[in-house]
Amino acid sequence: MITLYGMGSPNVVKVYIALEELALPYTVHPVDVFTGKQFDDAFLKLNPNAKVPVIVDSDGPGGKPYTVFESGAILLYLAEKTGKLLPTDTAAKFDAIQWLMTQMSTVGPMFGQYVHFVRFAPAGNDYSKSRYATQVHRVCEVIDRRLGASAYLGGADYSVADIATYPWLRMLPALPGLAAAAGLPNIARWVKSIDERPAVKKALAEVEAVRARTTPFDKAEAATLDKLFGRGQFAAA
Ligand SMILES: N[C@@H](CCC(=O)N[C@@H](CS)C(=O)NCC(=O)O)C(=O)O
Structure with a gap:
């Protein structure tokens, strides 16, 4: 089983589409980016760069759980796992x-x-x-x-x-x-x-479902947005 950590942003949409195209079983763990949940210690253990998407594959290499962050790496991982969506030549x-x-x-x-x-x-x-x-x-x-x-x-x-x-x-x-x-x-x-594509229609419906479970940008608090965007008191320069 794959757990997808994400919300409704374009980088996460990629992973929804790949999972649906590959018909891999998955569950979704919403990460409420606009309330700053990507900065929680538990999430930073999955992605030290504090960004979604992340997947955890309970049946990773050697049958052990494996975590992947960065959407491009996730797509390549899923293609290699299944032998699909990437040519072998x-x-x-x-x-x-x-x-x-x-x-x-x-x-x-x-x-x-x-x-x-x-x-x-x-x-x-x-x-x-x-x-x-x-x-x-x-x-x-x-x-x-x-x-x-x-x-x-x-x-x-x-x-x-x-x-x-x-x-x-x-x-x-x-x-x-x-x-x-x-x-x-x-x-x-x-x-x-x-x-x-049917898998894309299904994926986009799932994305709407996760959007309904996460805070939209216009409901975010100012201090959270400052941290997310690295500005105000969080600006390094
Ligand atoms: N290169 C990364 C970018 C990931 C990324 O920018 N994720 C955004 C949402 S699309 C995020 O988590 N932002 C939260 C933050 O920057 O604090 C990928 O492709 O996975």
């Missing part, structure tokens, strides 16, 4: 891993910073908003070109690279100021095809 496998790493290094951080400055930061920050909107557009254009030449990010087959990238890209139409990226045709076709 070395070139095809690394085609997919390259796009998985592009998500981890660029899509996630650039979308995350963009949303931080348009939604969570105090008013102002025009330079930051412009910089991150530009970076989001740039990486979306790269992905759109890839998806113009290939059905999925890794190649002909759906893989962990698609699962990692879908949660932010599906949100493009709902994010302010990103209409040009939302209109990219190959991304739109790819998002639609993933939207229609």
Whole structure:
């Protein structure tokens, strides 16, 4: 049995989708990030970096429990455990891993910073908003070109690279100021095809259920947000 520690954010959505695609049995342990539960000692033992998602696999390597943090590592762990969602041929496998790493290094951080400055930061920050909107557009254009030449990010087959990238890209139409990226045709076709997967529909329903069990951003206390965002009394510089 796998225990997923998380809430409703894009990095956690990846893991819900993978678990549903792989039909692995799992339970969910909500981590109430907007009340600061990621900083509890018990959670820090699972992820010293104080972030969700984390999984604990009771049947890990050697039949022993094993803990994995970082969503990309979790996806690779689940792919290796099951022999699915990642090709075995070395070139095809690394085609997919390259796009998985592009998500981890660029899509996630650039979308995350963009949303931080348009939604969570105090008013102002025009330079930051412009910089991150530009970076989001740039990486979306790269992905759109890839998806113009290939059905999925890794190649002909759906893989962990698609699962990692879908949660932010599906949100493009709902994010302010990103209409040009939302209109990219190959991304739109790819998002639609993933939207229609039964495992994805099931995963997104489970994500709504965990959202109902965790505190939304707009109900967070100011001091918790300061700690989470590393500002005010928690700023290091
Ligand atoms: N690179 C990490 C990022 C994880 C991450 O940023 N998680 C956010 C939610 S999406 C979180 O737990 N934030 C709480 C905090 O920063 O205190 C991953 O892919 O797992």
